Amino acid sequence: MIAAYRPGTSIVHRLPAGAKIVGLAMAGTFLFFVANVASLVVCLLAVLALYPLAGLSLRDALATLRPLFVILVILVLAHAWLNGWEVASGSGLRLAALVLFAGIVTLTSSASAMMGAIETGLSPLGRLGVDVEKISLALSLALRFIPMIAAVGAEVREAQRARGLDTSLVALAVPLIVRTLKMGEEIADAIDARGFGTTRKDGPDRST
Amino acid sequence: MTTRDIVYIALFAAFTAALAVFPPLVLPVIGVPITAQSMGAMIAGSVLGAKRGGAALALFVALVAAGLPLLPGGRGGMAVIAGPGGGFILSWILAAYVTGLICERLWSNLNWLKAFAASVTGGIVVLYVFGVAWISMVTGLSYFEAAASSLGFIPGDLIKAGIAATVAVTVRKSYPLIEAPRRA
Amino acid sequence: MIRFSGVSHRFGEREVLTPFSLELAERRIAVIGANGSGKSTFARLINGLLMPSAGQVWVDDLDTKSNGKAVRGLVGFVFQNPDNQIVYPVVEEDIAFGLKNLKVEKGEIAGRVAASLARFGLSHLAKEQAHRLSGGEKQMLAIAGVTITQPRYIVFDEPTTLLDLRNKRLVARTIDRLDETAIVITHDLDLIADFDRVLVFEEGRIDFDGAPRDAIARYLELMA
Incomplete structure (x- = not known):
């Protein structure tokens, strides 16, 4: 599994992931209060300037926007038709800057750093009983599980192909889920057996 | 929450991720790809119930936000969430929760129609109310304009709700995980 | 020592283990028997994954019912399918899991994980994704993850069933070298030839209890 993360040592890379997430939330909120097209152009240029600062090229910036390109064009055209060109260019610029x-946040933070930030962000909830x-577990x-389920899914698909059912989502999903749930019981047992959490309560059990 | 609950939550987060590589539904739609993935919320909710189903999708969304390429076409990261479709991804959490809540209420005699209704309510009605609001917020289109832009996906989503209902009813027979509500 | 006194177990209507009492003190103990004969239930009673429907299970004078957590510390459990036992995506992280649960300090965890990797021949795979390992490597990882917390007893639930011959032998050698007491549930008769004691389960009761050669003879008779 390869994340979009681009390893590096720039100042942006070295910022804690949590700070970058908070920064994104603040920038997002800020952008909604900027209405003037000229100011939005400045915002967009400022965000673009962050790419070289993070050791990334403008090509990376384009790659980030590419999946959105069609939607951006449709959006701008729709706005232009409904609300005029000024609103249209404004909302296009705003969306591009935000994305x-x-x-930048995703390209400069490893998935484990992001997950660490999520865990840290949630830790105050510990006092609320979370x-x-x-x-974290x-x-x-x-x-x-992701590679494991993908592997089971491939097996199920092969088995169903033998029966000519490999395009039926139901025929794929049901055996996959039932097998997965069965595995889940044993995995939970294994986690308990390795001393996670407290003792399980006595009670009826499905496994044999 | 027992260890088993945590495992089920993680399994359905992973299952939702795996749906991205399932064969896509063939539907004539432009723009955003139509894949089986949005079924994840419906299925997680109707197999695990409100709390665990919602948690499974929250976990999935957290992994996507962390930058893992779990969405169709290997997309992931904050940029996708910040984009116009991000509201739908975030709303999967609520969609799974609501689908699960309805299935819990109807659990004792859940049939295909009821499971379908649950998936439609949670996975379509609730999902679109918030997903469209997000589009409107991010793009500056009015709510109605934004809604018009998304209506084309509803037929596909109805098919997915139908599949999710079949899956839910079938899995319920061999692996009932939701208990009937004690005070009903 | 592991002691069962008047233990029986039922799932709903079905009685999986009829009442029995037993003391296990040997270092290498095997449990063989047909599918559904109650072996796995027996194994799960030892470390408190299951509680007996009647009677008590004692591990070193700790009752599994009232001392669940302490018993888990004393008895490790290796499952048939290592895929279902590996919790963390990366090899070294997974081995550390048991120690993290015991709230062992980070520095100490690193040292003990390194030692365990070396002990089971996994050092070169420390940073590897667990799902990329071969079946034999996965079973070694599972054993490493269990032994790291230094349990006194290890229960193996059909540890070689899913492995090819070479890996079966690897696991057999590994079990042979363990300092811990091993209780092995298995269908693999080669594995248990040198064991100290073998129990044969049949339809929820202990049909035979003795030396491997006689136990295997009895087992083959039952299977015929």
Whole structure:
């Protein structure tokens, strides 16, 4: 699994991921209060200037925008038709700036740093009774399961192909889910057996 | 929350990620790709119930926000969430929760129609109310204009709700995980 | 020592283990028997993953019912499918999991993980994604993850069933070298030839209890 992260040592890379997420939220909010087209152009240029600062090229900036390109064009045209060119260019610029800023955050922070930031961000909830240890376990487990489920999914698909059912989503999803849930029971047992959390309560059990 | 609950939540977050590489639904739509992935919220909600289903999708969204390429076409990261479609991705959490809540209420005699209604309510009605609001906020289009831009996806989503309902009812027979509400 | 007194177990209506009492003190103990004979339930009773429907299970004088956490510390458990046992995406992180649960200090964790990687021949895979390992490597990782917390007993639930012959032998050698007491649930008769004691389960009761050669003979008779 390859994340969009681009390793590097720039000042932007060295900022804590949490700070970058907060920065993104603030920039996003700020952009909504900027209405003037000239100011929005300045905002967009400022965000673009962050790319070389982070050791990234303008090509990276374009790559970030590419998946949105069609939507951006449709949006600007729709706005131009409905509300005139000024609103149209304004909202196009605003959206581009926002997405480019978000792109910087993702390109300069590793997935594990981002998840660390999420865990840290959630830790104050510990006092409200949220079990941060469990959230952290869930994050790791999900990363562990994604390749595993993809592998099981491929197996199921092969089995269904043999029966000519490989294009039926139901025929793929049901065996995948049932197998996954069955695995889940044993995985939970294994986690408990390795001393996670407190003792499980006595009770009826489905496994044999 | 038991260890088993945590495992189920992580499994359905991973399952939702895996849906991105399932064969896509063939529908004539322009722009955003139509994949099986948005079924993740419907299925997680109707198999795990409100709390665990919502948590599974929250976990999935957190992984996407962290930059993992789990969306169709290997997309992921803050840029996708900040974009116009980001509201739909964030709303998957609520969609799973609402779908699960309805399935919990109807659990004792859940059939395909009821499961379908749950997926439509959570995975379409709730999802679009918030997803469209997000589009309108991010793009500056009015709510109605934004809604018009998304209506084309509804037929595909209805098909997905139908598939999700079949999956939910079938899985319920072999693996019932939601308990009937105690005070009903 | 592990002691069962008047233990039985049922899932709903079905009685999986009929009442029995037993003391296990040997270093290498095997449990064999047909599918559904109650072996796995027996294994899960030892470390408190399951609680007996009646009677008590004692591990070194700790009752699994009232001392669940302490018993988990004493008894490690290796599952049949290592895929279901590996919790963390990266090899070294997974080995550290048990120590993190014991709130061991970070510095100490690193040292003990390195030692464990070396002990099970996994040092070169420390930073590898767990899902990329071969079946044998995964089972080694599972054993490393369990032994790291230094349990006194390790229960193996069919540890070689999913492996090819070379990896079966690797796991057999590894079990042979363990300092810990091993209780091995298995269908693999080669694995248990040198064991100290073998229990044969049949339809929820202990049909035979003795030396490997006689136990295997009895098992083959039952299977015929």
